[in-house]
Amino acid sequence: MVCGGFTCSKNALCSLNVVYMLVGLLLIGVAAWGKGFGLVSSIHIIGGVIAVGFFLLLIAIVGLVGAIHHHQVMLFFYMVILFIVFLFQFGVSCSCLAMNGGQQEALLNSAWGMLNNKTKMDLESQLDCCGLLNLPESQAQFDQDVAHCTASCKSESCHTCGELMLTHATVALKILGGVGLFFSFTEILGVWLAVRYRNQKDPRANPSAFL
Structure with a gap:
């Protein structure tokens, strides 16, 4: 079977979705891991990352099942949703x-x-800093953050967390x-493979049937 054939398109689409599944599980x-080791205590941050990973995992499963069974409806929804994800990710990456x-x-x-005090204190302890940025327009908030700061450098002279964050x-x-731009183009590849594979005939099926 040549590379442009039915089997090659099926295997390529399955492989791409396996990669998406691994990325989703990794997220x-x-x-x-971050929650278990206390690196981040905000349920909003943890929930957001898990939601993104779960959504990517779900899309990959739909694409994988659709590719294995050459399911027209599942492949259609897969390529539509993946194209929407591409547009969003491309915009964010740019x-x-x-x-x-x-x-x-x-x-x-x-x-x-938007962070609660507990999350701010965790970040300050991890980065060994106090407060975000010492600016006139946010002086009251900065003083309040410094007062609640538990970083080990507080007894000496702390850098602000904003300075450390902006440095990197x-x-x-x-x-x-x-990285986001690179993966967005792999999503376009996934859409193209899904469209191509969806319009190909299964050689094991009835030759007169259009799938």
């Missing part, structure tokens, strides 16, 4: 790559404001954007 496992220092600072302020934010965003 769920990392979230559970935003990460294009984000400048001012936007990073605004994003950090927004994310920090540019590199992290470039990596995240690049």
Whole structure:
């Protein structure tokens, strides 16, 4: 069977979905590990990562079952949902790559404001810092965070958590954007394979039947 044939398309689509399943399980496992070791205590962060992993796992299972059975309806929903995921991931990845220092600072302020005190204290202890950014417009919040800070550096002179985060934010965003952009194109490959495979005839089926 040539590579462009039915069997090759089926095997390629199955392999791609197995990779998606492993990535989904990895996300769920990392979230559970982070919670188990107390690295992150916010149920919103843990729940968000687990939800993304579970959603990717579910999509991969639908694609895998559809590919194995050459199921027209499952393959149709699989390629539609995967294309929507591609659009969302492509936009987020481009935003990460294009984000400048001012936007990073605004994003950090927004994310920090949504965290509860327990999560802030966990981050401060892990990073050995106190508060986010010592800015005039957020001085009251900064003083409150420093007062509740339990980092070991508090007895000396702590860096702010914002300074440490911004130091590595540019590199992290470039990596995240690049990886996200790469995987978004694998999703386009998955959509293309699903469309191609869906319109091919199963050689083991009735030759006169269009599948």
